[in-house]
Amino acid sequence: MNARRRRFGRGNQSRVTNLGQSMISHPPQIPSLQVKHSTLLRFTANTAVNQDITVADLLDLILIATSATAVYDLFTAVKIRHVEVWSLPAIGSTNTVTVEYDGGNLGVLGDRRTHTDTSMGIQPAHVLAKPSERSQASQYQSTTTDPIFFLQCPAGSVVDVALTFNGDFADPVLAQHVAVAASTGAVYLRGLDGLAAAATKLPPANVADSI
Numbered sequence: 001m002n003a004r005r006r007r008f009g010r011g012n013q014s015r016v017t018n019l020g021q022s023m024i025s026h027p028p029q030i031p032s033l034q035v036k037h038s039t040l041l042r043f044t045a046n047t048a049v050n051q052d053i054t055v056a057d058l059l060d061l062i063l064i065a066t067s068a069t070a071v072y073d074l075f076t077a078v079k080i081r082h083v084e085v086w087s088l089p090a091i092g093s094t095n096t097v098t099v100e101y102d103g104g105n106l107g108v109l110g111d112r113r114t115h116t117d118t119s120m121g122i123q124p125a126h127v128l129a130k131p132s133e134r135s136q137a138s139q140y141q142s143t144t145t146d147p148i149f150f151l152q153c154p155a156g157s158v159v160d161v162a163l164t165f166n167g168d169f170a171d172p173v174l175a176q177h178v179a180v181a182a183s184t185g186a187v188y189l190r191g192l193d194g195l196a197a198a199a200t201k202l203p204p205a206n207v208a209d210s211i
Contacts, residue, residue, distance in 0.1 A: 035167040037075065042205040043192045045157040049201050052147035055108060057194035058163060059143055060175045061204075063211070065182035071211070073173045074187060075165035077140045080131055083149060087157040088124040095119050098152040099129035101137040105146045110137040140166060143173050151192075159192060159202060179211045 041061060058078045063071040089095035096118040101110030115129035129149075131138035137148055153159065176194050188211040191200025197210040204210050 033169070035075070036165065037167075038081075038162075038164040040160055040162045041189075041192075043159045043161070043202040044205060045153055045155050045159065045202055047155050047201050048153070049157070049193075050152045051193065051201075052102065052150050053192060054194065055141040055144045055146060055148050056176055057192065058141075058148070058161075059165075059173065060177075060190050060194045061163075061192070062165070063175050063179075063188045063190055065179060065184055065186050065188065065211075067184055068182050069178045069180065071175045071179045071182060071188065073143070073175060075167040076171050076173060077142050077166040079140045079164045079166075080137065080148065081162035081164060082128060082130045083151070083162075084126075084128045084160040085151070085153050085157055086124045086126050087119065087154050088122075089119050089154075091122075095125045095154050095157075096152070097125045097127050097154075097157060098150070099127050100150040101129070101131045101135060101148065102150045103137050103146060103148045105144075106136075108136055108141060108144065108146045108148050110149065111135045140164075145176075161192065182211055 059073045059075060062074045064074050065071050083099050085097040085099060087095040087097045096116060098114060098116040100114045102112060103110040111132040115127045117125045117127050119125035177196050179196065189204040189206060189209050190196065192202035193200055197203060
């Protein structure tokens, strides 16, 4: 009996000691309150594209309207996971698509690798281009008009861009171009080149929500 009592006593003492060690004197820290969103956006080229895409263009992809003409970036930082392009040539011709992370300014430096493919038959030209993990092009970027990647593709190409957005509270950034007849409080999509629906070369596939 005494041995059993001693064993029981030691067990209770151990549990009390462990409980004391797990107790803290203040509430635990909470995770970041920033809004984070990972998504895959699709665009179709309505004409030939041969241009740089900037960080500001990417942040202008998802906008919120504060008036009929004023639209602001919903997020304040963006990170590229990959860019993927398909292009099908007409029979008897060729199509070439190219993606290059050509950012040359400090903060958006790319690896300058050229990802390119050419199709001569019924298979589309196809490129899946990921920024090098050791380049700044693979990191979060805030609003800047510096180029982050170069895109070349013919009309009719399909372009997918995998992005992760992050946003701060009360830190609005006005989009590069005004809207027309926007509804206050509504969220809109914009072309991959940052232009409005009437001018973009790369409208979003979900054109019903573009502006």
